[in-house]
């Protein structure tokens with residue numbers, strides 16, 4: 598059991614504030630910085646909507662963390678802070694110990710790849726190949742390295758045949774897969790995915806689960822698909838009304854039906870009824 602597991606908490610349940618994050622080096626006894634360290638993050642949109650309120654979260658290198666919560670909880674807003682797309686609220690975000698600020702933005706975006714909830718926000722060039730090549734090209738790789746990365750990334754999302762197609766002519770699920778490839782091609786150290794499984798057919802969903810499991814990087818995955826969260830992440834954080842309200846092992850959080858229910862979430866399965874308990878067939 599890790600320090601954080603012991604600290605697993607549900608604010609409402611225990612009536613005390615969620616524990617402040619322990620700095621990575623202290624928590625693990627190592628000198629490795631945490632992949633992501635969020636301290637007192639508060640953010641309101643220009644129209645005054647308060648989307649995040651005093652969020653503290655530490656994600657160690659190599660962890661896979663699912664962020665779940667009801668619509669409007671602030672999940673996407675939180676993810677958009679992880680590579681500095683949104684900034685300027687209260688608190689701070691550190692990536693591998695380096696605070697995100699103007700002078701560190703470029704390096705941050707090299708290390709943290711964010712796949713947006715809406716693929717139309719990610720795909721803007723003429724062909725799928727160009728969209729997936731954009732990141733590696735920007736990083737200064739030569740043509741053969743770019744081609745290799747594009748090929749691998751499209752292969753990973755089962756879209757190898759689509760390089761010459763126009764992304765805006767694809768189905769939503771296909772666009773979602775290409776958007777994921779645009780980030781995979783950058784080989785990020787932290788992979789951040791907003792609803793990666795939405796609109797995927799079962800085979801593509803399964804493939805993405807396998808790809809994500811095999812990738813040896815830190816992962817932060819927002820999803821409404823609790824089975825997907827369980828399949829891809831060992832840790833789950835619940836966000837509600839802009840606050841972290843629970844944080845712990847996936848198996849523990851996802852089997853706590855009352856906790857899930859209090860935050861507008863539910864498991865898709867009814868409890869298993871053993872055959873012997875069922876009424877006899879007529």
Ligand SMILES: Nc1ncnc2c1ncn2[C@@H]1O[C@H](COP(=O)(O)OP(=O)(O)OP(=O)(O)O)[C@@H](O)[C@H]1O
Nearest residue numbers: 642644646647648667668669670671672673674675
């Ligand atoms: N551009 C914006 N301008 C103003 N308010 C916004 C904007 N984007 C989001 N919000 C508001 O911020 C809050 C958090 O939104 P966010 O998109 O982060 O929620 P979410 O947890 O990702 O929800 P969902 O599950 O529906 O994707 C909501 O109240 C939302 O209405």
Ligand SMILES: [Mg+2]
Nearest residue numbers: 672673674714
């Ligand atoms: Mg969202």
